[in-house]
Every structure is written in structure tokens, then in C-alpha cells.
Amino acid sequence: MTWPKQAGRFARLDRGQEPWTGSLEGLGTVLVHADGRYEIEVDPEAVEGAALALEHGWAALLGQVRRGRALLMGSTMVAAARPGEALLVSGRVQEQAEICLDLAERGWCMLADTVTPADLTGPPVVAHPRGSPSLAPCHTRPDAVVTGRLLRAGGTAQVVPVEAAVEPATITARVVVVERGPRDHAGDTTVATVSGRRRLAAEYDVLAVRGPFDPPDPARALAQDLTVSRIPLGRLLWPSWRDRAENHRRSTMDDLVRWWDEARR
Amino acid sequence: MSDDHPSVVWLASYPKSGSTWVRAILSALRVGDDLFSLDVLTSGSQPFSLAGAIPLLALDPRWLSRTEGERLRSDLVCQTTTPGPLFRKTHERFRTQPTGWEEGSEGPEPFPSRASRAAIHLVRDPRDVAVSLTHHFGLTLDEAVDRMAADEATRADPGRMVTEQPWGTWSTHARSWAQENVPFPVHRIRYEDLHAHPVEALHPALTAVGLEVDLASLAAAVERVSLDRLQRAELAQEFRERHPHSAAPFFRRGQVGGWRTDLPARLVRAVEADHHEVMAELGYTAVTDRADLKATTRARDSGRRHRRRPWTHLPDHLGLDVRERPVPRHLADSRPVNAWLEVAPGHALVRLVGGARALVREGHSVDVEVPEPARASGDWAWTVQGWAVALAMLQRGHLVLHAATIDRGGGALALAGRSGAGKSTTAVALLERGCRLLVDDVSTMVDVHRHPAVLPYLRGVHLAPDAARLVGLDYENLPHLAAARGKATFLADDPGTTPVPLQAVVVLDRSGSSGEVQTRVVTGAERVALLLPHATREGAAPAILGPDAFFRGLTRLATSVPVVALARPAGDDTLIAVLDAVDGVLRQASDEGPPASPPPKGG
Numbered sequence: 001m002t003w004p005k006q007a008g009r010f011a012r013l014d015r016g017q018e019p020w021t022g023s024l025e026g027l028g029t030v031l032v033h034a035d036g037r038y039e040i041e042v043d044p045e046a047v048e049g050a051a052l053a054l055e056h057g058w059a060a061l062l063g064q065v066r067r068g069r070a071l072l073m074g075s076t077m078v079a080a081a082r083p084g085e086a087l088l089v090s091g092r093v094q095e096q097a098e099i100c101l102d103l104a105e106r107g108w109c110m111l112a113d114t115v116t117p118a119d120l121t122g123p124p125v126v127a128h129p130r131g132s133p134s135l136a137p138c139h140t141r142p143d144a145v146v147t148g149r150l151l152r153a154g155g156t157a158q159v160v161p162v163e164a165a166v167e168p169a170t171i172t173a174r175v176v177v178v179e180r181g182p183r184d185h186a187g188d189t190t191v192a193t194v195s196g197r198r199r200l201a202a203e204y205d206v207l208a209v210r211g212p213f214d215p216p217d218p219a220r221a222l223a224q225d226l227t228v229s230r231i232p233l234g235r236l237l238w239p240s241w242r243d244r245a246e247n248h249r250r251s252t253m254d255d256l257v258r259w260w261d262e263a264r265r
Numbered sequence: 266m267s268d269d270h271p272s273v274v275w276l277a278s279y280p281k282s283g284s285t286w287v288r289a290i291l292s293a294l295r296v297g298d299d300l301f302s303l304d305v306l307t308s309g310s311q312p313f314s315l316a317g318a319i320p321l322l323a324l325d326p327r328w329l330s331r332t333e334g335e336r337l338r339s340d341l342v343c344q345t346t347t348p349g350p351l352f353r354k355t356h357e358r359f360r361t362q363p364t365g366w367e368e369g370s371e372g373p374e375p376f377p378s379r380a381s382r383a384a385i386h387l388v389r390d391p392r393d394v395a396v397s398l399t400h401h402f403g404l405t406l407d408e409a410v411d412r413m414a415a416d417e418a419t420r421a422d423p424g425r426m427v428t429e430q431p432w433g434t435w436s437t438h439a440r441s442w443a444q445e446n447v448p449f450p451v452h453r454i455r456y457e458d459l460h461a462h463p464v465e466a467l468h469p470a471l472t473a474v475g476l477e478v479d480l481a482s483l484a485a486a487v488e489r490v491s492l493d494r495l496q497r498a499e500l501a502q503e504f505r506e507r508h509p510h511s512a513a514p515f516f517r518r519g520q521v522g523g524w525r526t527d528l529p530a531r532l533v534r535a536v537e538a539d540h541h542e543v544m545a546e547l548g549y550t551a552v553t554d555r556a557d558l559k560a561t562t563r564a565r566d567s568g569r570r571h572r573r574r575p576w577t578h579l580p581d582h583l584g585l586d587v588r589e590r591p592v593p594r595h596l597a598d599s600r601p602v603n604a605w606l607e608v609a610p611g612h613a614l615v616r617l618v619g620g621a622r623a624l625v626r627e628g629h630s631v632d633v634e635v636p637e638p639a640r641a642s643g644d645w646a647w648t649v650q651g652w653a654v655a656l657a658m659l660q661r662g663h664l665v666l667h668a669a670t671i672d673r674g675g676g677a678l679a680l681a682g683r684s685g686a687g688k689s690t691t692a693v694a695l696l697e698r699g700c701r702l703l704v705d706d707v708s709t710m711v712d713v714h715r716h717p718a719v720l721p722y723l724r725g726v727h728l729a730p731d732a733a734r735l736v737g738l739d740y741e742n743l744p745h746l747a748a749a750r751g752k753a754t755f756l757a758d759d760p761g762t763t764p765v766p767l768q769a770v771v772v773l774d775r776s777g778s779s780g781e782v783q784t785r786v787v788t789g790a791e792r793v794a795l796l797l798p799h800a801t802r803e804g805a806a807p808a809i810l811g812p813d814a815f816f817r818g819l820t821r822l823a824t825s826v827p828v829v830a831l832a833r834p835a836g837d838d839t840l841i842a843v844l845d846a847v848d849g850v851l852r853q854a855s856d857e858g859p860p861a862s863p864p865p866k867g868g
Binding site for chain 1: 316318319320322323324325326327328329330331332333336337339340373421422423424425426
């Protein structure tokens with residue numbers, strides 16, 4: 001299957017030939033084989049950082065898809081105290097990054113940053129290491145704890161040093177982060193468990209790419225959705241940017257870790 | 266999708282203009298009641314989101330640069346597989362390439378013409394939009410009105426998976442989607458028409474963009490998403506498009522003309538001043554008369570210029586380093602000049618209204634502290650623009666006249682006088698007669714070829730309500746001074762940095778006994794006596810300069826230029842006569858020409 005007739009002028013992906021061939025104009029080309037191996041060819045005129053973008057931003061993810069894995073929208077963190085068990089954090093990129101950095105300060109390791117390769121043939125859902133450097137939007141936590149370096153000139157992401165987890169882990173719980181607002185009362189539970197049919201609501205949908213790319217038959221697609229929806233799901237109220245006092249954030253993270261500890265059982 | 270059959274139909278609108286309602290109608294056309302959900306309203310993600318690259322390409326856009334992100338956006342928009350119209354919501358203003366794209370090179374289209382079939386452009390009375398914005402974004406009414414007039418944009422940020430999202434002002438947004446700018450058909454619908462006759466307003470546009478729908482089906486869909494039904498649906502389930510900072514429901518009254526009760530008169534004037542031209546183009550009638558519109562426009566323009574800089578900002582050419590930091594209540598080893606001013610060698614501490622304090626050191630450094638509880642009470646720029654500058658200039662050895670100084674190309678004219686004499690009012694009024702305001706209140710005399718010249722700098726002019734009215738400014742729409750000083754600040758155009766030779770000093774006095782304005786050229790020692798109270802700066806000048814140096818400087822000033830006493834009766838109805846009198850002085854000074862350079866000494 002190839003990219004639709006109106007191929008992109010910047011991004012092109014041809015899945016109708018072997019290996020899959022993708023190109024980003026001005027950066028280069030990626031070739032991804034059926035076993036997930038990939039090669040990268042950088043344009044001679046490409047600016048600095050093109051190789052990194054092609055590999056970690058694209059080829060590595062395509063390789064995961066070719067290995068039959070799905071891609072989930074969210075970052076996956078593994079607690080040092082419970083190797084083999086992971087928490088998937090979804091929501092806006094900014095809030096995800098803040099929460100993962102806070103977890104990292106508590107000794108957690110990052111298995112996958114923002115996009116998580118996962119095996120959905122279970123249950124359980126097994127997350128695999130993404131193997132790419134961790135990124136955060138620039139201006140995330142501009143305090144001394146995070147000293148990222150700009151990923152690329154002209155870009156707006158910074159590389160942040162986070163301990164990486166290298167072994168696959170079972171996602172035993174997941175949270176979707178929403179910003180706390182004036183209608184959320186101070187006494188509202190920081191992490192509320194989402195149960196029943198609500199787990200299938202669009203706002204909690206994290207399945208970005210079903211492995212493989214081509215949509216599977218409806219029965220298989222439903223099975224994948226149910227597999228993901230079986231994971232205990234929490235809705236995390238993250239302090240509004242107007243109220244990001246240090247102690248407020250710390251107490252929210254305490255609540256999150258406590259919730260995960262309960263939910264995973 | 267192919268080039269021959271582009272499918273995207275943009276639902277383009279400034280926020281809070283009814284696009285969600287239209288999307289709900291479109292959803293109701295597609296699905297039955299049992300499947301209708303607030304969370305899956307027609308039109309998916311907005312085009313600025315790059316997250317779609319992950320499911321479509323397995324490409325993580327955070328690894329891209331800003332320009333690469335904009336190019337990817339264009340590709341993502343073009344990716345569609347539906348044969349029929351694909352409605353996509355956007356609040357962005359229309360443009361043919363990203364803002365600031367390199368000139369001369371063809372940028373990627375944010376709204377690619379090869380994918381765009383048409384646009385349905387929704388517009389709504391900006392006065393109602395302002396009210397609705399407050400509830401949606403949790404803003405105050407003032408904030409909402411200012412936002413509608415601000416051409417700010419969220420920059421492209423691939424690190425957050427977004428491209429730029431420029432709304433523009435309400436006016437530039439509306440004009441951008443006018444047909445002549447857009448390379449595909451645009452069907453404009455006014456919210457008010459949609460509200461009154463939704464089927465009649467919507468059907469032609471939907472038919473034109475290729476959505477086959479009969480009137481009866483459309484009417485049924487409209488009925489299904491009536492406002493009270495949407496409100497009930499929102500109560501039953503959280504609506505995820507409701508802004509996190511909003512305490513109000515998303516679906517409120519949706520009424521037309523609610524601004525008449527919800528928007529205070531001064532903000533009605535503000536909205537109309539900001540947008541009256543486009544309002545007229547779209548058929549929205551302003552209620553403010555022309556003169557008031559002009560007064561409000563001037564006030565709003567001034568306020569915008571004022572807010573561009575932090576309150577501690579002073580122009581670079583003054584050479585003053587201003588820092589906000591704690592200031593002691595008293596100065597060690599100091600001599601009190603009066604109840605609120607202390608001086609020591611090279612240092613001056615002033616305690617200001619509202620509990621603010623400023624410490625000025627060696628003519629180059631200013632520390633200023635404002636009390637935390639009162640910080641939000643208004644504008645604090647006056648704490649650095651006034652006394653701090655005056656004290657610094659005195660520390661540098663300059664005389665500082667308590668005067669507003671203007672210029673009309675022939676040299677500077679200083680308007681001195683006691684508080685309430687009308688210096689600032691007269692100076693601002695003279696702007697309408699082609700004058701330039703060099704500085705208000707702190708007229709620093711510097712030596713240029715051994716002749717006094719006034720050092721200009723941009724600062725706010727403080728006007729009481731009556732004075733603002735007299736000079737044609739909408740007082741309520743000017744930034745108000747903090748600490749309940751009962752005045753607002755007006756910022757004229759930047760006067761530049763070059764000192765302007767002083768041509769004359771006019772001393773205004775409200776004690777005139779006759780009913781007329783009278784001018785008198787003052788001679789002899791009376792000049793010094795007349796200028797003295799306006800040069801002492803309430804004792805600060807002789808204390809800092811030293812009595813001898815102060816007197817020498819004052820005498821030199823008084824003998825260098827004509828000094829004119831202008832007596833006016835109390836009351837405001839003499840402004841025109843005052844302006845005419847000052848005009849006369851200016852003309853005379855201009856006729857006499859700039860002062861000649863003194864001959865070199867020695868033979």
C-alpha cells in the first residue's frame with residue numbers, strides 16, 4: 001500500500017515496496033526492512049541534526065511497526081522498585097514531560113518517550129523500549145534540575161538526561177493528564193479511576209498505530225481496543241500553570257504514585 | 266483525495282463565533298440521536314496539530330525544526346481519504362504561507378489550496394464575542410477585549426507538536442477570510458443570521474460545498490442540537506473542548522446582543538474603537554459616536570504602546586539601570602529634605618504614594634520597590650519615570666524643571682507651573698496642533714554649545730478625568746495609575762533622544778483675576794523669582810546640586826531664554842485661549858530663530 005495519490009511534498013512513505021522507503025525533503029531517506037532493521041541516508045545539503053531526526057524520529061518507530069508492534073500515544077515509565085511493571089502517561093506533550101521528569105527524580109526510568117511501542121497480542125500489554133533520547137519541550141521546568149540542550153537548531157525540543165529502562169515491561173496502569181481548572185474543586189481527587197465504558201471514550205484513546213499499519217479486520221481492531229481498555233485507567237488533574245507551586249506539584253505526584261500502586265494490583 | 270477533487274472545507278471563525286454549534290449540526294446530520302456525542306463533533310483536530318503524523322507516518326514531529334513542522338502540516342492537511350466534503354475547524358486567520366517565512370521563497374501553504382474545496386467563514390458581533398471569551402477562557406472583560414485587539418500568535422513549536430496558530434485581531438481575522446484573499450470559495454455566515462434562521466443561513470453554504478442535504482433533514486438536525494439540548498448533554502457528560510481555565514459551561518446562552526447588558530459602556534467603546542471599520546463592513550452598527558470613537562482610539566493606541574514595555578523600563582539613552590528590589594525605608598547618614606525625601610552624597614531615597622520607594626545612586630542606578638498587596642492596583646511606571654529620573658539627573662549636575670516641554674520644529678518650549686496649572690493638559694492638547702511632546706514633568710536642562718537644551722524621553726503623561734476629556738481622550742480606556750492616584754497615563758509618540766535647544770519658558774498660573782488669558786514677558790530678576798518654585802523640585806535640587814550650583818544654574822537658565830508668564834482664570838473653558846497664547850509664543854520664538862552660538866573667548 002502506498003501513500004495516497006497526493007503524496008506529500010515534504011514527507012513521503014512508500015509501503016508498497018520492500019524495504020519500505022520514506023523520505024523527508026531536505027533531510028534524507030529511511031529504508032526499513034521487514035525484520036525492523038533500518039538504514040538512513042542523509043541529504044548532503046541537510047542541516048545539522050538531520051540524521052538524529054531521521055533515525056529517532058522516524059526510522060526507529062517504523063522499525064517497531066514492521067516488527068508487528070503497535071504505537072501508543074504516551075510515555076512509559078518503569079518504577080525502580082517494580083522492574084517489569086510500567087505506567088503509561090498520556091496527554092499533552094508538555095504535561096507528559098513534566099510528570100515523567102518528576103517520576104525520574106523519584107527513581108523511575110523511562111522506557112519510551114511520548115510514543116510507546118507495544119505488543120497488543122495479549123493481554124497483558126507489553127511496552128518495549130523506544131531506544132531514543134528523551135525529549136521535552138523547551139522551557140519545561142527551567143530550573144536547575146533539568147538542564148537540557150536544544151535538540152536541533154530551529155527546533156523547540158530539548159534533550160533531557162533521564163535514566164533509560166532497557167527491558168520490556170508490562171503496562172499495569174495508565175493515566176491521562178488533564179489540566180486542573182477553576183471548576184475542579186480543591187478537594188477533588190487528584191487521580192480519579194475511570195471505569196466501565198468511559199474507558200473507551202475518544203479522549204482516552206491512545207492507540208495511534210495498530211501493528212501493522214494497514215487496519216486489521218474489525219474484529220481484530222476491537223480486540224486491540226479492548227486489550228488496551230483493560231488496563232486500569234486514571235484521570236490525573238495536573239496543577240494549572242497558574243498554580244504550579246512546588247508543594248502542589250509534589251503532592252500531586254505523591255497521589256499519582258499511590259494511585260498507581262493501588263491500580264496495578 | 267486528488268487534485269481534481271479537493272475535499273477539505275474549512276470551518277473558519279474567530280473563537281466563540283458559533284463554529285461548535287455548526288459542528289454539532291453537521292454531526293447530527295451524520296448520526297442518529299443514540300450515537301450523537303459531544304466528544305466526537307465533526308471536524309477532528311485543528312490543522313496546527315502535528316500529532317497526526319504519528320498514526321499516519323509513525324513520524325514523531327518533535328524531532329523536526331519549525332520550518333520542517335510547517336511543511337509537514339501542509340502534507341498532513343492534504344492527507345485525506347474521504348470523497349465528500351471533510352469539515353475541519355480552524356480559528357486561525359487565513360494566510361498563504363507561514364508568518365515570517367523567508368521572503369522570496371515559496372512557503373508551504375497552511376491551508377493548502379490543492380486540498381481545500383472551500384471555506385465556511387462564521388463571523389459574530391465582536392461585542393458578543395468579547396463577553397463569550399471571558400467565560401470560555403476564564404478572562405476578565407478587559408482581558409478579553411485586549412486579546413481581540415492583539416495580533417499575537419502562538420509560535421510554531423514542534424517540541425509540543427504544534428505549528429503556529431495566528432488568530433490575528435478580530436478585525437484582521439475577519440478580513441483575512443474575505444474572498445479576494447483566498448484561493449478557494451468562501452461562504453460567509455453571520456452568527457446572528459444563523460441564530461435567527463439557521464436552516465436558511467446554513468443550507469446554501471452546505472450545498473455549495475457539496476454536502477447533499479435536504480431542508481427537512483437539516484431542520485431536524487438543527488432541532489436535535491438546540492441550545493437547551495446541548496446544555497443538557499454537557500451536564501450529562503464532560504465536554505472536553507471546554508477550556509480548563511473556564512468555570513462556566515461551554516454552552517451558555519448563545520444569544521444575540523447580550524453585550525448590551527453584559528459589556529460595560531467603556532468596553533463597548535473600546536471594542537468599537539478597535540474594530541469599527543470591519544464591523545461596518547460586516548453590517549454591525551457601532552453605538553459610539555464619531556468623536557467618542559476617536560477619543561477611545563487614541564486612548565487604546567496609547568495603552569497598547571504603554572503595555573509593550575515592562576513598568577520598570579526607561580529609554581536606553583538615559584543611561585539608567587533600573588532594578589526592582591527591596592529598598593530601605595531610610596538612608597544611612599542622610600539629610601531629610603522633606604517628609605518623604607532623604608539625600609546623602611551620591612544617594613537619594615524617595616518614599617512615594619502607595620508605599621513605593623526608590624533609591625537613586627550616583628545618577629546611574631535606580632532600585633525601586635512597590636508593595637506587593639498594591640501591585641495589581643494599576644500602573645507603577647510613574648515611580649521610575651518621574652522622581653527617579655529627576656533625582657538621577659540632579660545627581661549628574663543638571664537642573665530639572667517641573668515642566669512639560671513641547672517642540673514644533675523651532676526649538677523647545679517648556680510649560681512650567683504648579684500642580685493643577687494645566688501643564689500636561691496644555692502639552693497634550695498641543696499635539697493636535699502639530700507639536701511633539703519632548704517630555705512631561707521632568708524637563709532636564711543639558712548644555713548644548715553653552716545653551717540650555719531639553720533632554721527628551723518617552724514617558725507617560727498623567728491626566729485627571731476632566732483633563733483627559735478636554736484633550737479628546739477616553740479617560741476610562743487609558744491605563745490608570747496605581748495607588749489610587751486618580752489619574753490615567755497617556756503615552757504620546759517617542760520624541761527621540763536628541764536634546765532640543767530651549768527657546769522659551771512659559772509659566773502657567775491659574776490665578777488670573779480677569780476672565781481672559783493674559784501673557785506677559787517677564788524681565789529682570791523677576792525671571793529668576795518666577796522660575797524658582799518650578800526648579801527646586803520641592804527642595805531636592807538645592808540639596809543635591811548644592812545651593813550655589815543650583816542658583817547659578819537657575820540664573821543661567823533664566824537669562825538664556827525668554828520667560829513668559831501666562832495667567833489664566835480658574836475653570837476649564839479657557840484651554841483654547843491658552844493654546845492660542847502658547848502658539849503665539851512658539852511662533853515668536855520660531856521667528857527669532859535658534860540662539861546663535863556664543864563667540865569664542867579670547868582675542
